[in-house]
Amino acid sequence: MIRTVITGSTGRMGSTLLRLARDAKDLQVVAATVRSGSPAAGQDAGLAARLGAALDVLLMDDLERALEFSKADVVVDFTGPEASLAHAKTCAARGVPLVVGSTGFSEEDTAKLRESARKVPIVAAPNMSxxxxxxxxxxxxxxxxxxxxxxxxxxxxxxxxxxxxxxxxxxxxxxxxxxxxxxxxxxxxxxxxxxxxxxxxxxxxxxxxxxxxxxxxxxxxxxxxxxxxxxxxxxTNRDQFAQGALRAARWVARRAPGLYDMADVLGLQGKT
Structure with a gap:
């Protein structure tokens, strides 16, 4: 089982990731986070994300604390550029691989992401489909x-x-x-x-x-x-983005440090 942490768990993509990770036979959701100060913090992740049943995972508003207690194998992040960069820095410090599906990164942001990827493997792609x-x-x-x-x-x-x-x-x-x-x-x-x-x-x-x-x-x-x-x-729905991200999570959990994209995950020849 790949011990998985989902960030932004009450958002559109976060709730989709939670649902699909919950249903996957080889993944275990061990922690889930929301933005700092969110009123959802402390609630059950499954109920807060409207999945129809409890996950027995309480939402936290601090990724570092979530990683400290979860012994995670990988973090999947669909939040936003600023939050994703902070999460990448936290994962680098904790030695936890990361999948980033956020968009809107500047060239400077990408350089910061690459810096974190020197310590842990990171898959970053604007579209995980x-x-x-x-x-x-x-x-x-x-x-x-x-x-x-x-x-x-x-x-x-x-x-x-x-x-x-x-x-x-x-x-x-x-x-x-x-x-x-x-x-x-x-x-x-x-x-x-x-x-x-x-x-x-x-x-x-x-x-x-x-x-x-x-x-x-x-x-x-x-x-x-x-x-x-x-x-x-x-x-036509967000499931394919989430399925691609979880595929990337399975792949990156066993890689060496570096900044990868979905072409690496899919093993595409002649990747651009």
Whole structure:
């Protein structure tokens, strides 16, 4: 049994992770946390997360204390950049592997995450879905084969409550496409407004839509002369994100220190 700690346990992803980890035969939820000062602290994690039954695990608002008493093998974190960085530092100090699914990290944040990963193995990915990560690999291959004669655009859609834009997955797609085409982040265009003129050669557009309860949709367009290719992934619930994260948890629990991503977890050849 892999002794697992779930952070942000009363949130959308946290409660999903709790439910799926509870039902997994090879995982044991030994601790669960909420933000500091949360009124849910001290409640049973299963009841607070509305799972319909108690888990016999009391919510804590301090990850360090949770790790001290749980003898955890791995922590799974879907909170936010600031909290995730603090959790990574705590895991590094305690020697506990970590899975991070938060998005919105800056380059400076990623550097801090990498620093923690010198002490413990960390899997960090903007999207833990197995399907999305296969789409990223396919997009890279298409870009290499089609080359500069095709114009590339990335479009993503998410629910109205999402805080960052474009999504971390869209940014990952755009960066992978740029690398495959020999371009840089300077070639990414996030806003078009007014008299923009003709589309510059080599530009990669990244656009975001927000509304309703859309879980997550990502499409890469390859526009050629006389033909168009569309590569799309649509998520209809959060289970696949959580299942991917738990797959990463099983994988990272036995790895050497380092910063990994889902391509490592899935063993994808020619990872970008």
């Amino acid at each position: 197995v399907g999305v990560n296969l789409v990223i690999q396919m997009a890279a291959q298409l870009a290499r084969v089609l080359g500069p004669s095709f114009d590339v655009e990335v479009l993503e859609a998410h629910h109205r409550m999402k805080k960052d834009a474009p999504s971390g997955t869209a940014l990952k797609l755009a960066e992978v496409l740029a690398e495959s085409l020999g371009r840089t982040r300077d070639d990414l265009t996030f806003v078009r407004d007014g008299q923009t003129g003709a589309r510059p050669p080599g530009e990669i557009g990244v656009q975001a839509l927000r509304g309703g309860d859309v879980v997550g949709e990502h499409t890469v367009y390859f526009f050629g002369d006389g033909e168009r290719i569309e590569l799309t992934h649509r998520a």
